[in-house]
Amino acid sequence: MPSAASRGQGHDRRPENEDSSAADDYAKERYGVSSMIQSQEKPDRVLVRIKDLTLEKADQEVWVRGRIHTSRAKGKQCFLVLRQQQFNIQALVAVGQHASKQMVKFAANITKESIVDVEGVVRKAFQKVGGCTQQDVELHVQRDGRATVNQDTRLDNRIIDLRTSTSQAIFCLQSGVCQLFRETLIRKGFVEIQTPKIISAASEGGANVFTVSYFKTSAYLAQSPQLYKQMCICADFDKVFCVGPVFRAEDSNTHRHLTEFVGLDIEMAFNYHYHEVVDEIADTLVQIFKGLQERFQTEIQTVGKQFPCEPFKFLEPTLRLEYQEGVAMLREAGVEMGDEEDLSTPNEKLLGRLVKEKYDTDFYILDKYPLAVRPFYTMPDPANPKSSNSYDMFMRGEEILSGAQRIHDPQLLTERAKHHGIDLEKIKAYIDSFRFGAPPHAGGGIGLERVTMLFLGLHNVRQTSMFPRDPKRLTP
Amino acid sequence: MPSAASRGQGHDRRPENEDSSAADDYAKERYGVSSMIQSQEKPDRVLVRIKDLTLEKADQEVWVRGRIHTSRAKGKQCFLVLRQQQFNIQALVAVGQHASKQMVKFAANITKESIVDVEGVVRKAFQKVGGCTQQDVELHVQRDGRATVNQDTRLDNRIIDLRTSTSQAIFCLQSGVCQLFRETLIRKGFVEIQTPKIISAASEGGANVFTVSYFKTSAYLAQSPQLYKQMCICADFDKVFCVGPVFRAEDSNTHRHLTEFVGLDIEMAFNYHYHEVVDEIADTLVQIFKGLQERFQTEIQTVGKQFPCEPFKFLEPTLRLEYQEGVAMLREAGVEMGDEEDLSTPNEKLLGRLVKEKYDTDFYILDKYPLAVRPFYTMPDPANPKSSNSYDMFMRGEEILSGAQRIHDPQLLTERAKHHGIDLEKIKAYIDSFRFGAPPHAGGGIGLERVTMLFLGLHNVRQTSMFPRDPKRLTP
Numbered sequence: 001m002p003s004a005a006s007r008g009q010g011h012d013r014r015p016e017n018e019d020s021s022a023a024d025d026y027a028k029e030r031y032g033v034s035s036m037i038q039s040q041e042k043p044d045r046v047l048v049r050i051k052d053l054t055l056e057k058a059d060q061e062v063w064v065r066g067r068i069h070t071s072r073a074k075g076k077q078c079f080l081v082l083r084q085q086q087f088n089i090q091a092l093v094a095v096g097q098h099a100s101k102q103m104v105k106f107a108a109n110i111t112k113e114s115i116v117d118v119e120g121v122v123r124k125a126f127q128k129v130g131g132c133t134q135q136d137v138e139l140h141v142q143r144d145g146r147a148t149v150n151q152d153t154r155l156d157n158r159i160i161d162l163r164t165s166t167s168q169a170i171f172c173l174q175s176g177v178c179q180l181f182r183e184t185l186i187r188k189g190f191v192e193i194q195t196p197k198i199i200s201a202a203s204e205g206g207a208n209v210f211t212v213s214y215f216k217t218s219a220y221l222a223q224s225p226q227l228y229k230q231m232c233i234c235a236d237f238d239k240v241f242c243v244g245p246v247f248r249a250e251d252s253n254t255h256r257h258l259t260e261f262v263g264l265d266i267e268m269a270f271n272y273h274y275h276e277v278v279d280e281i282a283d284t285l286v287q288i289f290k291g292l293q294e295r296f297q298t299e300i301q302t303v304g305k306q307f308p309c310e311p312f313k314f315l316e317p318t319l320r321l322e323y324q325e326g327v328a329m330l331r332e333a334g335v336e337m338g339d340e341e342d343l344s345t346p347n348e349k350l351l352g353r354l355v356k357e358k359y360d361t362d363f364y365i366l367d368k369y370p371l372a373v374r375p376f377y378t379m380p381d382p383a384n385p386k387s388s389n390s391y392d393m394f395m396r397g398e399e400i401l402s403g404a405q406r407i408h409d410p411q412l413l414t415e416r417a418k419h420h421g422i423d424l425e426k427i428k429a430y431i432d433s434f435r436f437g438a439p440p441h442a443g444g445g446i447g448l449e450r451v452t453m454l455f456l457g458l459h460n461v462r463q464t465s466m467f468p469r470d471p472k473r474l475t476p
Numbered sequence: 477m478p479s480a481a482s483r484g485q486g487h488d489r490r491p492e493n494e495d496s497s498a499a500d501d502y503a504k505e506r507y508g509v510s511s512m513i514q515s516q517e518k519p520d521r522v523l524v525r526i527k528d529l530t531l532e533k534a535d536q537e538v539w540v541r542g543r544i545h546t547s548r549a550k551g552k553q554c555f556l557v558l559r560q561q562q563f564n565i566q567a568l569v570a571v572g573q574h575a576s577k578q579m580v581k582f583a584a585n586i587t588k589e590s591i592v593d594v595e596g597v598v599r600k601a602f603q604k605v606g607g608c609t610q611q612d613v614e615l616h617v618q619r620d621g622r623a624t625v626n627q628d629t630r631l632d633n634r635i636i637d638l639r640t641s642t643s644q645a646i647f648c649l650q651s652g653v654c655q656l657f658r659e660t661l662i663r664k665g666f667v668e669i670q671t672p673k674i675i676s677a678a679s680e681g682g683a684n685v686f687t688v689s690y691f692k693t694s695a696y697l698a699q700s701p702q703l704y705k706q707m708c709i710c711a712d713f714d715k716v717f718c719v720g721p722v723f724r725a726e727d728s729n730t731h732r733h734l735t736e737f738v739g740l741d742i743e744m745a746f747n748y749h750y751h752e753v754v755d756e757i758a759d760t761l762v763q764i765f766k767g768l769q770e771r772f773q774t775e776i777q778t779v780g781k782q783f784p785c786e787p788f789k790f791l792e793p794t795l796r797l798e799y800q801e802g803v804a805m806l807r808e809a810g811v812e813m814g815d816e817e818d819l820s821t822p823n824e825k826l827l828g829r830l831v832k833e834k835y836d837t838d839f840y841i842l843d844k845y846p847l848a849v850r851p852f853y854t855m856p857d858p859a860n861p862k863s864s865n866s867y868d869m870f871m872r873g874e875e876i877l878s879g880a881q882r883i884h885d886p887q888l889l890t891e892r893a894k895h896h897g898i899d900l901e902k903i904k905a906y907i908d909s910f911r912f913g914a915p916p917h918a919g920g921g922i923g924l925e926r927v928t929m930l931f932l933g934l935h936n937v938r939q940t941s942m943f944p945r946d947p948k949r950l951t952p
Contacts, residue, residue, distance in 0.1 A: 036885050037916040038858040039749040039865050047747050065747070067712065067913070085712055115913050159912055162711035171713070175668040182655070192651040194738045194924070196943045197673070197721045198686075198697075200950040210674075212697065213687045214735075215727065215947050221674075221688065228943060231952065235638035236543065236561055237647070244720060245673045251691065259690075262670045271541070273518040382514040389515050409512050429952060436635055437543070437591050440513040448670070467672045467704060471691050474676040476707065476905060 027100035031107070047117075050084040055136050057122045064089075064139065065117050067163070073108035080107065081132060082118065082139070086168045086302055089134040090125075091118060091141055098142035107141070113160065158467065158476050169302035170464055173292060174452045176299075178243060180291040181264050181446075184284045190239040190266070195228035197221055197245060201426060210249045210259075221247035224445055229267035230406060231433050233441045239268045246445070251471050255460045256398065256450060260469040264451075266403075267443030274379070274389050274405035277442035281403065282318035282365060285393065285446075289314050289363070292455060300456065309457025312362050312395070319355070319364040323387070326366050329354045340386060342373040352397020362454075367391045376420040377413060377430075379405035379442075389442070395454035403444020410434045503576035507583070523593075526560040531612050533598045540565075540615065541593050543639065549584035556583065557608060558594065558615070562644045562778055565610040566601075567594060567617055574618035583617070589636065634943065634952050642782045645775035646940055649768060650928045652775075654719060656767040657740050657922075660760045666715040666742070671704035673697055673721060677902060686725045686735075697723035700921055705743035706882060707909050709917045715744045722921070727947050731936045732874065732926060736945040740927075742879075743919030750855070750865050750881035753918035757879065758794035758841055761869065761922075765790050765839070768931060776932065785933025788838050788871070795831070795840040799863070802842050805830045816846040816862060828873020838930075843867045852896040853889060853906075855881035855918075865918070871930035879920020886910045 048062040066082035066089075073079075076095040081088050093099050093107040110116065120141040128135040161167060182192065198212060199222050210221040222228075225242050232240045246263040266284070270276040289312060292300070300311075327337060330351055343351065355364050371380055371388040381387035390404035407413045410431050417424060417431070424431070452464040462468040467476060524538040542558035542565075549555075552571040557564050569575050569583040586592065596617040604611040637643060658668065674688060675698050686697040698704075701718050708716045722739040742760070746752040765788060768776070776787075803813060806827055819827065831840050847856055847864040857863035866880035883889045886907050893900060893907070900907070928940040938944040943952060 036888075037748060038855060039751070039881055039916070040858045042749045042751070045748075065915075083712075085714065113913050115915055159707050159711045159909060162708070162713075168712070171669065172667055174670075175662075178668050179658070179662060182658070186651075186655060191648055192654050193647065193942060194650075194721075196736055196945055198723070198736050198945055198950065211689050214950065215725070217950075219950055231635050232638070232942070235635045236559075236644065237638075238561065245670075247674070249691070260672055260674050271523050272513060272521070273515040275515070275518070379514060382516045405515055412512075433635060433952075437589050439541075439591055440515070466669060466708070469672055469674055474674065474690065474693075474695055476909075 025100045025102045027098065027103045030098065030100075031103045049087075050082065050089050050134065051087040053089050053122055053134050053137055053139065055124060058124050058137065059121060061119065061121050061142075062139075063117065063119050064091075065115060068110050068112050068114050068116060071108060071110065071112065073104065076101065076104060078104050078108040080110075080116075080141075082116070083163075086165045086172075086298070087133045089137065089139055090129045090132050091120060091139040093141045113163070162466065165302050166306045169299035170452065170456065170458075171466060173296045173299040173303075173456070174448065174464060176292055176296050177288055177448060177451055177455075178264070180288040181284065182241070182243065183291075184287040185239075185241045185266070188239065188280060188284075190241045190268075191237050193229070193232050193237065193240045193242050195222070195225040195242055195244065197247070201429060208249045210247050223248055224263060225265050226267075226443070226445070227430055227433070229265055229443060230438075230441065233267055233269050234433055234436060234438045241266050243448075253471060256453075258449065258461055258465060258468055258470055261461075261465065262448035264446040264448055265443065266446075267441060269439040269441045271440075274440075274442040277405075278320070278365060278367070278391055278403075279317070281401065281444055282320075282393065285363065285401075285451075286314060286316055286318060288451070289455065303456050303458075307456065307458055312455050312457075313356075313360060314363040315359065315361045319359050319361050320367050321355070321364060322368045323366055323370065324368070326351050329358075340370040340372050342370070348394065348399060349397040352394055355394075356397075362396050363394065365391055365393050374404060376416045376422055377404075377406050378416075379407050380416075391444075393444075393446075395451065396457065398450065398454055400450045400454060401444045401446045403442065405440065405442040408434055408438040408440055501576045501578045503574065503579045506574065507579045525563075526558060526565050526610060527563040529565050529598055529610050529613055529615065531600060534600050534613065536598050537595065537618075538598060538615075539593065539595050540567075541591065544586050544588050544590050544592060547584060547586065547588065549580065552577065552580060554580050554584040556586075556617075558592070559639075562641045562648075562774070563609045565613065565615055566605045566608050567596060567615040569617045589639070638942065641778050645778035646928065646932065646934075647942060649772045649775040649779075649932070650924065650940060652768055652772050653764055653924060653927055653931075654740070656764040657760065658717070658719070659767075660763040661715075661717045661742070664715065664756060664760075666717045666744075667713050669705070669708050669713065669716045669718050671698070671701040671718055671720065673723070677905060684725045686723050699724060700739060701741050702743075702919075702921070703906055703909070705741055705919060706914075706917065709743055709745050710909055710912060710914045717742050719924075729947060732929075734925065734937055734941060734944055734946055737937075737941065738924035740922040740924055741919070742922075743917060745915040745917045747916075750916075750918040753881075754796070754841060754843070754867055754879075755793070757877065757920055758796075758869065761839065761877075761927075762790060762792060762794060764927070765931065779932050779934075783932070783934055788931050788933075789832075789836060790839040791835065791837045795835050795837050796843050797831070797840060798844045799842055799846065800844070802827050805834075816848050818846070818849040824870065824875060825873040828870055831870075832873075838872050839870065841867055841869050850880060852892045852898055853880075853882050854892075855883050856892075867920075869920075869922075871927065872933065874926065874930055876926045876930060877920045877922045879918065881916065881918040884910055884914035884916055 045063055047065050050066055066084045069081040069083035069088055071080045078093045080091045082091050093104050095101050095104055118141050120139040122137050123140050125136055125138050198219050200219055209223055212219045224246055229240055242265050245260055247260055266281055268277045368387045369390045374388050374390045379389040381389055392399050393401040413431050449461045449464040453461050521539050523541050526542055542560045545557040545559035545564055547556045554569045556567040558567050569580050571577050571580055594617050596615040598613050599616050601612055601614050674695050676695055688695045700722055705716055718741050721736055723736055742757055744753045844863045845866045850864050850866045855865040857865055868875050869877040889907050925937045925940040929937050
């Protein structure tokens with residue numbers, strides 16, 4: 001089994017099967033450490049994917065490249081589990097016509113997590129192979145099995161951690177969230193935009209923003225693409241979305257805060273009422289949920305084995321409650337809170353449970369937040385001066401989207417900024433964007449890692465960020 | 477024509493049609509400045525898109541919301557061109573049963589770039605309307621035409637600039653490039669990943685990197701997602717791609733350099749030869765070119781009106797030349813250069829022209845660059861110690877992708893880094909990533925703005941970046 005991949009032996013590699021009995025090893029050409037693949041040749045050999053090893057391939061000879069997941073030697077046999085992403089199969093190396101006792105010993109000594117090339121015959125298993133995804137078959141290694149031996153593995157390293165079936169499934173599903181988000185919006189006539197991350201002024205007043213040195217001056221990292229989405233609306237792009245990093249210099253060390261996360265952002269001009277936009281956003285999320293349940297059932301089940309949870313439930317059309325309805329439900333459950341008070345995290349979670357009990361949905365919209373708890377650029381509710389045309393969306397009782405109709409009138413925007421005590425000089429460019437004629441518009445930003453976490457019923461956003469960043473973590 | 481959108485008059489707005497003759501204006505209810513849309517009502521009114529105004533709608537009454545593109549009064553008539561993104565139509569307000577002379581005057585005085593709501597009847601045009609996309613019809617404004625008047629417009633503002641047909645077409649096509657890139661790769665079994673932009677160490681030695689203050693320490697902005705793509709390969713994701721911002725603190729003030737641009741990145745494990753990856757990348761670009769020519773013909777033609785150029789040509793399969801073949805072609809054309817010398821920008825362009833003459837393609841691959849001119853992590857060519865398993869791809873003679881087989885063996889990687897005089901301490905984390913077993917892999921990074929620019933035959937990358945960033949520009 002010669003190496004298909006790296007090991008730390010550089011140019012002086014030599015076979016490792018040189019033991020005293022090498023002379024009488026009738027299988028000595030059939031295993032060992034291969035030379036590093038440096039693109040020297042293009043053999044015709046076909047490598048079969050482990051997930052394709054099913055009963056249909058019974059009795060066929062195949063080549064497979066996989067990781068050694070586990071290995072167990074037992075007398076003249078060695079059982080290996082070979083893994084490829086989420087899939088694995090049992091392989092058997094047994095002393096006989098094709099394998100010598102030295103070859104079995106060699107196989108048994110390969111370090112876990114090594115990459116091996118194996119040739120064998122697919123055989124129907126006598127009984128279901130427990131613990132493997134390919135339960136109906138096993139691979140009988142019979143000739144030219146070849147393997148690489150690795151350096152010591154360190155299981156506390158993220159690279160290793162990402163190899164587990166659970167991680168593989170989480171990030172395949174997350175790729176699906178992005179794909180479904182964009183697929184749905186492109187079908188709805190949206191245009192994808194790219195917005196700058198290095199900006200000259202901190203748009204929302206200057207708190208919680210990272211500073212960058214920029215040649216002889218300094219700049220900031222964008223806390224959201226909102227200003228640029230709105231500028232695209234003013235530039236007549238009508239319906240836009242973007243997917244990209246969002247930076248928050250908040251010293252929040254919670255299960256759901258990151259200093260860098262991926263924002264799925266939407267902004268849309270509407271005709272008469274911001275509910276036109278709310279409906280589009282809610283439907284986009286519903287299409288994501290449906291798409292995940294249709295296309296990623298394997299991944300959902302893989303994650304569920306390690307982290308069991310109830311399947312995610314949602315209604316069509318999406319349930320939309322007004323803020324005051326939510327407050328009434330909480331009060332009925334014994335919570336004391338004012339009409340214009342914001343929801344605390346525990347109250348959000350409690351409300352999520354109450355909504356689930358009453359409406360049987362894990363996803364809903366809370367509309368018409370108190371004006372006082374929303375940013376200055378939020379459009380006031382024309383019917384109630386204490387309310388606003390703004391909304392949050394929740395999954396399993398946690399906020400995944402915050403959005404609003406934005407004020408598109410520069411004079412009203414100026415008044416509201418003054419009311420919030422914001423330095424008008426600092427947001428001049430923002431206000432000026434609306435002086436060239438802006439259509440009414442609304443939008444919102446979705447946190448990708450939160451959607452993945454809550455859809456799968458996980459409990460920490462670091463599980464759904466490949467290389468998470470928080471106030472205490474900058475590596476790997 | 478009451479306003480559909482913003483103007484700077486806040487809450488004290490009043491109709492602007494109060495002139496001395498208002499008393500005898502029989503159409504005075506039919507026009508004026510509307511109240512700001514604050515989502516007060518949800519009327520049943522349907523707004524028809526300008527692009528849908530064709531002969532099929534002749535003699536129908538429709539409501540349209542658009543920008544005033546041009547306006548020209550002539551006696552008792554006013555001709556307006558109404559614009560919506562790339563599409564426009566001529567509208568006529570004429571004194572008669574539905575419009576008074578005051579209403580015509582009001583229409584003629586609306587500032588360009590204002591947003592107006594207009595009701596009218598679609599009429600077959602007597603002759604083709606030159607200068608409009610909807611050439612066969614015009615809109616006869618007949619009642620309740622309503623408009624908003626804007627603040628002064630400033631044409632040097634990017635928001636205004638993005639409203640032009642050319643800009644609308646450029647960025648719709650750019651959205652298409654991203655869409656086709658991902659669509660193709662997902663079909664090929666790739667997984668989309670999200671990589672961090674704030675990193676703890678400058679991966680490629682520390683030059684040209686932006687510094688960020690990160691709580692009590694400092695960090696850097698990623699110059700490419702390469703390390704993280706490679707870590708995903710080591711974590712068995714097998715085939716990955718990502719789309720995201722890339723930061724370069726280079727003080728390059730050229731037509732093709734930005735300090736922040738969008739990278740379309742690919743990384744892929746292969747079986748035996750890195751050409752497996754080269755073929756996948758080249759085919760992905762070919763699928764993008766084909767998709768653009770199939771789905772974005774309107775946009776290509778719109779841009780071509782302002783910036784005429786030859787249609788983009790490519791071959792299937794993609795032409796792949798070896799570096800030394802390119803050098804030979806240049807020498808034949810009179811260029812003097814050494815075998816191990818890198819291509820200068822003028823020589824790249826000249827080679828592009830020579831390749832176009834000889835092979836009739838605007839897209840080709842230059843393979844097997846001299847080892848000396850590539851980064852330390854580039855896999856040497858096993859057949860020639862002066863060459864490497866690396867490649868660039870070119871569109872119209874300009875580089876749009878740089879890529880290579882990466883060294884996946886930590887010992888060889890260490891040797892090559894030493895040879896380049898790189899401080900091993902600074903890249904320890906990078907080298908360590910390969911100590912847990914890495915499959916052979918290759919990849920590359922594509923510059924989105926360059927692909928859009930060169931496909932459309934444009935001459936400055938700032939035309940294909942919505943909000944470009946260079947050493948001298950940080951706004952808007």
